[in-house]
Amino acid sequence: MVGSRYGPGPSRSGPAGPSGPVHTGSVTSAEQPDGVTVVGSGTASATVDRVTISLAVEVVRAEPGDAWTVASGTATRLLAVLADDGVDARSVRTSDLTLGPRFDFNGNRQQLVGYQAGQRLTVVRDGLHGIERMLTDVARLGGEGVRIEGVSLTPGHPQDALTQARDAAFADATAKAEQLATLAGRRLGRVRWVDERPAGGGPRPMMAMRAVAAESMPAATGDAEVGVTITLFREFAD
The missing domain is CATH 3.30.70.2970 (Protein of unknown function (DUF541), domain 2)
Incomplete structure (x- = not known):
């Protein structure tokens, strides 16, 4: 699944190929402001329905x-x-x-x-x-x-759980950026760009087997875990 990016992101240059630009080389300080890139993750439970x-x-x-x-x-x-x-x-x-x-098939004969x-x-x-x-x-x-x-x-309607997971992922990324800035003795500025991707290939079931009548086939019900991963870049303000 393709993720979503918000903001201009770091600028890169390179030769263009038939399927679009190909980014090569390293990013220079003139192309990307001084700052920190962090990854945050978050999960939430959605009802299996x-x-x-x-x-x-x-x-x-x-x-x-x-x-x-x-x-x-x-x-x-x-x-x-x-x-x-x-x-x-x-x-x-x-x-x-x-x-x-x-x-x-019997040997070499069909x-x-x-x-x-x-x-x-x-x-x-x-x-x-x-x-x-x-x-x-x-x-x-x-x-x-x-x-x-x-x-x-x-989950038939995982939107609310995805919103909660996104909130948690952004908070996780922000906390990491703040910690790294403190360790580096720097002060954080604005968010330069944010990239979001689903975590771990979709909802993961957290099943609880439910007892049913002996003549019926059992089915597992419960909640499923949905996840979001966010990468963000924060500029240093000083």
């Missing part, structure tokens, strides 16, 4: 038409199960419709064993109520060619 489920339908039959017909029927039953569990049709996306030969038809579906649902029942109902179709490929629990 969105689930994304990746599903696959795969059917193998001796004839391609039979494979396609059975796979279509299985997908129809899967969509019906999702609808019965309260999933809106607009929250289901179908992709990767496939039909082709299926081979088994043997046609049938034709495989299938598709993949992605289900996005806000709110975790009933998710255990939905996963269990889908799993019961597994013998008919349905597979749960993955379940992702994430």
